[in-house]
Amino acid sequence: MPADTVSVTGWGRTAPTTALLIRPRSYEEAAAAVRECGPRGGIPRGLGRAYGDAAQNAGGAVFDMTGLDRVHAIDADGGTVLCDAGVSLHRLMEVLLPLGWFVPVTPGTRYVTVGGAIGADIHGKNHHVSGSFARHVLSFELLTADGEIRTVSHGTPLFDATAGGMGLTGVILTATVRLQPVATSLMSVDTERATDLDDLMARLTATDHRYRYSVAWIDLLARGASMGRSVLTRGDHAPLEALAERTRARRAPLEFRPGRLPAAPAWMPEGLLGRTTVGLFNELWYRKAPRARSGELQRISTFFHPLDGVPHWNRVYGRGGFVQYQFVVGYGQEDALRRIVHRISQRRCPSFLAVLKRFGEGDPGWLSFPMPGWTLALDIPANLPGLDGFLDELDEEVTAAAGRVYLAKDSRLRPELLSAMYPRLGDFRALREELDPRSVFTSDLSRRLGL
Amino acid sequence: MKDAFGAPQSMLVLGGTSEIALATARRLIARRTRTVWLAGRPSPALETAAADLRVLGADVRTVAFDALDPDAHETALGKVFAEGDIDLVLLAFGVLGDQSRDENEPGSAVRVAQTNYTGAVSSGLVCARALQAQGHGSLVVLSSVAGERARRANFIYGSSKAGLDAFAQGLGDALYGTGVHVMVVRPGFVRTRMTTGLPEAPLATTPEAVATAIETGLRRRSETVWVPGALRVVMSALRHVPRAVFRRLPI
Numbered sequence: 001m002p003a004d005t006v007s008v009t010g011w012g013r014t015a016p017t018t019a020l021l022i023r024p025r026s027y028e029e030a031a032a033a034v035r036e037c038g039p040r041g042g043i044p045r046g047l048g049r050a051y052g053d054a055a056q057n058a059g060g061a062v063f064d065m066t067g068l069d070r071v072h073a074i075d076a077d078g079g080t081v082l083c084d085a086g087v088s089l090h091r092l093m094e095v096l097l098p099l100g101w102f103v104p105v106t107p108g109t110r111y112v113t114v115g116g117a118i119g120a121d122i123h124g125k126n127h128h129v130s131g132s133f134a135r136h137v138l139s140f141e142l143l144t145a146d147g148e149i150r151t152v153s154h155g156t157p158l159f160d161a162t163a164g165g166m167g168l169t170g171v172i173l174t175a176t177v178r179l180q181p182v183a184t185s186l187m188s189v190d191t192e193r194a195t196d197l198d199d200l201m202a203r204l205t206a207t208d209h210r211y212r213y214s215v216a217w218i219d220l221l222a223r224g225a226s227m228g229r230s231v232l233t234r235g236d237h238a239p240l241e242a243l244a245e246r247t248r249a250r251r252a253p254l255e256f257r258p259g260r261l262p263a264a265p266a267w268m269p270e271g272l273l274g275r276t277t278v279g280l281f282n283e284l285w286y287r288k289a290p291r292a293r294s295g296e297l298q299r300i301s302t303f304f305h306p307l308d309g310v311p312h313w314n315r316v317y318g319r320g321g322f323v324q325y326q327f328v329v330g331y332g333q334e335d336a337l338r339r340i341v342h343r344i345s346q347r348r349c350p351s352f353l354a355v356l357k358r359f360g361e362g363d364p365g366w367l368s369f370p371m372p373g374w375t376l377a378l379d380i381p382a383n384l385p386g387l388d389g390f391l392d393e394l395d396e397e398v399t400a401a402a403g404r405v406y407l408a409k410d411s412r413l414r415p416e417l418l419s420a421m422y423p424r425l426g427d428f429r430a431l432r433e434e435l436d437p438r439s440v441f442t443s444d445l446s447r448r449l450g451l
Numbered sequence: 452m453k454d455a456f457g458a459p460q461s462m463l464v465l466g467g468t469s470e471i472a473l474a475t476a477r478r479l480i481a482r483r484t485r486t487v488w489l490a491g492r493p494s495p496a497l498e499t500a501a502a503d504l505r506v507l508g509a510d511v512r513t514v515a516f517d518a519l520d521p522d523a524h525e526t527a528l529g530k531v532f533a534e535g536d537i538d539l540v541l542l543a544f545g546v547l548g549d550q551s552r553d554e555n556e557p558g559s560a561v562r563v564a565q566t567n568y569t570g571a572v573s574s575g576l577v578c579a580r581a582l583q584a585q586g587h588g589s590l591v592v593l594s595s596v597a598g599e600r601a602r603r604a605n606f607i608y609g610s611s612k613a614g615l616d617a618f619a620q621g622l623g624d625a626l627y628g629t630g631v632h633v634m635v636v637r638p639g640f641v642r643t644r645m646t647t648g649l650p651e652a653p654l655a656t657t658p659e660a661v662a663t664a665i666e667t668g669l670r671r672r673s674e675t676v677w678v679p680g681a682l683r684v685v686m687s688a689l690r691h692v693p694r695a696v697f698r699r700l701p702i
Contacts, residue, residue, distance in 0.1 A: 007630060014455035017587040018630030040585070052455065058536075058630060059586030320671075323455050383671075388456040388482065411455035414483070444587075447536065448452035448460065 001029045008062055011314050012051040013321030014382050014411055017058035017444055025067050027149065027173055034171060034440065035147040037061040041442035044171045046113030047088060050120060051324040051379075052411030053444035054166050060442060063171060065115055071095055072174065079179040080138065085115025085172040090258075090308075093300065097256040101179040102237065102300075104136035108355075110258070110305050115172040120408035121164035121368040125213040125304070128360035130180075132370050134163030135363055140175035145436035149173065155364075161431045163365030166407055168432060168441045168451060182237040184253040187213075187303040189235035190294040193286070197228025197341055200356065201334060201374075204232070208358050212236040213303070216356045219282040220344050220378060221275065227345050230356065231289040238297055249297070258301035263311035270318040273381055278350035285352075307353075317381050323411060325391055326377035328359060328370065329403035336401035337374050340394055344378070347390060354378040366424040367451075369406040377409070388412060407445065415449045425451075452538060452587065457669040458483040459538030459589070463531055465574055466544025467491035467513060468500050470643045471593060474658035475541060475665050480507045482666075484539075488531050490516035491544070518544050518570025519562070524577050532581040539669070540578045542571055542592045542619075545612075547645050553607050560607050567611035572618055579622055582631040589632045591665055592619040596639045596677070599686045603698060623674055634668050636661065637686075638678040652702070654679055 002023045009016045022042070024030035034042060040060030047066060048055060055062065065086040073082040076099045081092065089103050090110035096102065105117070105124045112122065117133045118140060130136070139153045142162060150170075152158045162169045190211070194200035200216055208214050211234035218230040243250040307313050314322070329336050344351070355377045362371040380387060395417055398405060404421035405413055419425045428451070432439075445451065453459050460483050464472040467489030476487055487509050491497045501511040516527050531537065548563035575590065582588040597605055598612030616635060623633030638661050640652035661678045668676040677683040692700070 007628060012455065015453055015457070016630065017452075018628070019586055053452065057586075058452070059584055321455070382455055388454075388458065412458075415460075444452050448454065 001025060001033065008045075008056045009321070010050050010052045010054065010056065010411065011048060012323055012379075012382070012411055013314060013317070014323065015053055015444070017053075017056050019057045019060055019062045021062050021064055023064045023067050027068070027143070030063065030065075030068070030143055030171055030173065031147050031149070033061065033063055034143055034145065037440065041440045043441060043443040044085075044115060044119070044167045046086065046116035047111045049109055049112050049116070051409040053448065054120070054408055056444040057442055058444055058447075065113060065171065068173065074099065074101075076101070079181060080176055081179060082174060082176045083114060084174055085113060085118075085140070087114050088112065089114070089117065093256055096179060097182070097185050098254050100181060100183065100254060102182045104130060104178060104180050105133040106304050108305060109308050110301075111308060114175050114177065118163055118172055118175060119165060119167045121363060121365045122408070123359070123370050125215045125357065127370055128208055128214065128358050129212050131360060132163075132363040132365070132368060134159075134365055134368070136178045137163070138176040138178060141173045142169065143171040143173055145170065145438065145440035157431060158435075160364045161366050161428055163363070164368035164407075165365070165428065166367065166445060166451070167443065168446055169435060170441060182254075183240045184238045184243060184249070185256050185300055186238040186243065186249060186253075187235050187298045187300060188238040188242050189233055189296045189298045189303060191290050191296065192232050192292045193289055194228075194230045194232060196226055197338060200228055200230045200232070204358055208234075214357060217285070218341075218354045218356045218376070219286055220341065220349060220351050220354045221279045221282050223345050228341050229286060231286060233303070235298075235303065242295070242297065256300065258299070258305070259309055260311070261309050264313055264315040266315065268315050268318045270320060270383070271381075272316060272318060273350055273352065275348055275350045278352045281352050320381060320383035322379050323382050323387065323391070324377065324379045324409040325394070326375060326406040326409045327394070327398045327403050328373050328375040328406075329398060329401040330371060330373035333373065333401040333403065336397055336403070337376065340376070340397055343394065349378070349380050349384065349387075351378040351380050366428045367407060367422055369404065369408070371404070373403065377406075410445070413449060418449050418451075452536070453589075453669075454483060457589075457672065459669070460484060461486035461535065461537050462539040462541060463488040463490060463528075463537045463578070465490050465516060465540065465542045465578075466518075467516075468494070468496045469543035469593075470658040471638070471641065471661045472541050472543035473500055473504070474662040476504055476509075477507060478662045478666055479539070480504065480509045485509055486535070487511045488514055488537070490514045490527065490531070492517050516574070518566045518574065521570060521573035524574045528574060528577045528581070532585075536585050536588070537582070538588050540582065540588065540590045541665075542575055542578075542590065544570065545593065547605070547608050550605050550607060563607055564611045564614075567608070568614040568618070571615050575618065575622060579626060579631065579633075583626060583629050586630045588630075589634060589669055590622070591634045591636060591669075594619060594635050594637045596637050596682055596686055599637065600690055600697070602702060604702075632672055634665075634673055634676060636665060636668070636676045636678065637682065639682050654682055654685070
């Protein structure tokens with residue numbers, strides 16, 4: 001099977017390490033790769049959208065699962081799909097939308113695989129209503145360290161260890177996912193502006209339950225009275241009646257047409273996204289948003305995945321790469337959230353992709369990230385002076401508020417804080433010890449944090 | 452593993468009593484480093500150095516290592532790498548020698564060359580292979596501005612550092628693309644035990660300043676670091692001064 005020694009990084013392009021990239025083309029080849037991967041083990045990898053080092057394995061093997069990408073069966077009446085783990089959500093949308101079905105959960109990019117979606121137990125703008133991805137997975141087939149393939153059903157310990165388990169319990173080969181029915185491929189979107197953080201939190205608390213999808217873009221460079229000013233976009237799948245008669249959309253209501261711009265060039269100058277440029281961008285972005293507008297029809301790609309239109313957008317941060325920081329603090333910890341937002345805005349971190357949303361009920365995955373509360377995600381150029389110490393200080397605030405950071409985005413957490421953030425870490429370690437005593441499944445993330 | 456900012460979690464110091472290395476270790480322990488191996492000739496000084504770092508909260512172990520005994524390098528260093536990944540190897544041993552004595556006693560001049568160059572070639576290659584097998588890590592080599600152009604006042608030391616510097620650059624190129632990063636550090640005059648009693652050169656610096664430069668270099672994945680940074684410009688000018696003029700300069 002094809003294999004190359006390559007330098008691997010996550011989407012943030014920091015901390016490259018070298019591994020043998022193995023591309024299995026069948027389940028048998030995948031099993032052989034796991035059995036023969038050598039003393040430094042292996043880790044499955046999908047489309048490489050985890051920001052940090054979750055799908056890297058220095059000196060060992062990385063199993064590129066994107067070659068296993070068949071959609072096996074669609075139950076168009078019951079609304080389920082059985083597919084390989086290497087299938088992307090993009091592909092699923094292409095296949096399922098014409099049949100009137102949508103993926104149950106999508107993050108800010110369609111270019112994640114089903115296996116990765118389970119491994120990171122991803123969440124989307126509908127978490128407050130629908131929970132995370134694994135909640136909609138009925139079962140999956142897992143290739144474990146002994147080379148065996150096990151069928152793992154929802155509600156079992158192995159399922160809960162694998163959902164959010166960052167690929168460390170085994171390689172997911174196929175999964176059965178429950179789908180979301182839709183009448184059209186368009187979104188009906190309400191947009192409003194919030195003048196500051198308190199205004200934003202009040203609006204979200206009062207009305208979030210009315211929307212299936214909800215998210216707020218927040219301007220973290222705004223200071224003083226306008227600290228936390230933001231643009232809320234919320235909505236649901238548009239019903240057929242919302243589409244005007246005798247339009248192309250009405251004639252083909254389930255058509256999926258994501259646009260695509262040219263890719264960011266391979267080489268970008270450093271420091272393109274400084275305080276001035278990001279400050280200007282944020283000002284424009286806030287001003288151009290309507291004060292309030294409702295029922296606007298948007299494409300799925302515009303509403304969910306605006307950045308997917310620019311392939312390799314991660315290159316705009318230049319050679320130094322960037323760090324994504326996402327944390328959650330529970331309801332009742334609003335003061336901690338205010339303090340953190342205040343510190344970020346005082347610090348003038350140039351972040352133009354900062355997003356705040358409310359999570360609903362937590363998910364059963366032992367290392368699943370979401371819990372009921374407020375989650376803030378932002379990305380920052382990695383070469384910002386003093387950023388490492390600053391994020392460590394934010395970690396302290398998050399831990400003190402009984403919150404946690406998201407492992408799929410982490411590239412720099414202090415290992416000591418992990419067990420406070422993830423109380424079921426002990427169970428996870430015990431199950432791994434039993435299932436995989438030789439640590440066949442190992443990643444840079446697992447080495448760095450001692451998972 | 453190193454984090455996104457290049458901060459190592461484990462480090463191995465070759466030359467475990469080096470003041471520059473210990474200043475670097477203190478700095479890195481304040482960030483992410485939790486495991487430190489100090490390799491050096493067994494001595495009370497080595498144990499004191501280890502104890503001083505333990506106080507800062509690191510797990511510090513010592514290992515017997517002698518630059519002048521290359522045949523033992525494979526075994527001694529192999530033992531360290533067998534215990535777990537090393538994110539940073541700091542090659543920090545070296546002797547200055549006594550130029551006027553060494554010129555008259557070829558035997559002691561050879562010891563300077565063997566320590567600074569031969570010992571580094573042997574231990575550097577052993578570490579490079581181990582780092583390559585683990586697919587990540589940095590090898591930081593303490594060179595010197597003295598290696599940039601031989602001076603009348605210390606050409607024996609300078610020539611050994613010139614050899615070391617060229618070796619480390621070549622090794623860095625050989626390891627390019629393997630996940631292993633080699634960084635050559637060229638400090639000027641550093642105020643340490645090694646230089647006590649010597650007349651201070653312009654742009655003199657401290658072990659702490661070198662440690663800061665190493666930490667920044669790791670973050671940027673630099674290939675060459677001058678300490679202080681102004682030496683880069685000074686040396687690129689001096690490099691082109693004609694020999695006849697250079698030998699008369701008061702440096």
